[in-house]
Amino acid sequence: MFKGLGQFGDMAKMMKQAQEMQGRVTEVQERLEEMEVTGESGAGLVKATCTAKGKLTGLDIDPSIFNPDEKEVVEDLILAAIKDAQSRAKETSKEEMEKVTSELGLPPGMNLPF
Template sequence: MLKGLGGLGQIGDMAKMMKAAQEMQDRLAAAQAGLDAITVEGQAGAGLVKVTASARGEIRSVRIDPSIFREEDREMVEDLILAAIRDASARAAEAMAAEMRKATEGLPLPPGMKLPF
């Protein structure tokens, strides 16, 4: 007579899943918005070249110690700038991953699932 009502529990489970998904989306949006406020600094050459970036990886500034401005050192300075940018990018990626872990903490995600997708 009411055979079709056995699936009502599944509807409730689906509603819970949808609510959890919406919460996760809200947390991720907030975390991503916060990434612009996080600043990381990469450096090379014992601090002679420093690069500042947001946790999203946007390079904001490059500072070069004036002591390394000699023409014969130009290639070395270019290499140091590149190394500092790579260091800042790696630190930005670490900061982003940490923020995403915080945003998804406690959510019922499958093991090994990485966000953002």
């Protein structure tokens, strides 16, 4: 189709690849909104769930930790679980984007979206 167009054919090919890449990135970002990861602390006494994009969607606290004298401990466990979930979300997001870049033949470590 682009034969005989020289550099214009190459440019059209690159534009098509860029559009494909943009579509793939959009698909992955939509999937990341639906994927859930769970972080925990206190050997599972506190669990935080968030999307792979890092949006907190749930918190599960074992009732055994509700002791008024240990309020600060509970707060620390909650924060630790949330941070763990967000860390896992970031890692999941990174892994999913790396799959896209490798499928498109882009060099490792290329951050998408640009």
